[in-house]
Amino acid sequence: MADTELLNQIIERYRACPNYSDTGKSVEHLKVGDKDLGFKEAPFATTFSRGRGELTFECAESGQGSRVLKVGFGRVEIIDVEASRVAVMASLDDAILNLLLSSRGASALVPSLLLNIHTISPLLELTCLEQVGKETIDNGSACLVLTGVHPRQGLYRLWIDDASLLIRRLRVEADQTFYFAPNIE
Numbered sequence: 001m002a003d004t005e006l007l008n009q010i011i012e013r014y015r016a017c018p019n020y021s022d023t024g025k026s027v028e029h030l031k032v033g034d035k036d037l038g039f040k041e042a043p044f045a046t047t048f049s050r051g052r053g054e055l056t057f058e059c060a061e062s063g064q065g066s067r068v069l070k071v072g073f074g075r076v077e078i079i080d081v082e083a084s085r086v087a088v089m090a091s092l093d094d095a096i097l098n099l100l101l102s103s104r105g106a107s108a109l110v111p112s113l114l115l116n117i118h119t120i121s122p123l124l125e126l127t128c129l130e131q132v133g134k135e136t137i138d139n140g141s142a143c144l145v146l147t148g149v150h151p152r153q154g155l156y157r158l159w160i161d162d163a164s165l166l167i168r169r170l171r172v173e174a175d176q177t178f179y180f181a182p183n184i185e
Contacts, residue, residue: 014113019185020048
């Protein structure tokens with residue numbers, strides 16, 4: 001199977017999910033010049049349901065609180081649960097971009113695939129995509145390992161669950177890695 005065909009199958013897998021949830025973490029390697037400052041971790045949890053004509057996406061990140069994206073009936077809202085605030089967004093792209101910027105990318109990666117938002121999903125912009133091997137990770141999950149180049153963010157390395165075709169891990173360059181524990185219905 002061609003590597004672009006595999007990426008298309010992964011994207012279609014997310015687009016077809018009626019319900020999706022995951023927990024994970026973003027790990028960023030902090031450096032200034034040659035000085036290693038260690039790692040910064042940001043755990044997150046997401047849930048997604050297409051429901052009855054309404055999409056819901058919840059992002060709960062350490063230090064960020066819980067935020068809910070609700071889409072339906074002509075409205076796009078981001079709800080800050082702790083502050084009891086509701087922000088009405090101009091578009092779904094704006095709402096996902098808002099989550100992307102506030103979460104260093106971890107929260108919006110999968111929703112951009114689930115919602116088929118081409119302008120936000122970095123996976124749709126990968127070039128030079130290549131399967132470089134197979135690896136067992138996360139409690140024995142067999143994964144396909146892919147690499148590709150993003151025009152603005154550099155080298156991507158993806159670990160794709162061989163059985164479900166869901167993303168288990170994503171590394172951007174050598175500085176940031178996202179870990180996912182996906183579950184679909």
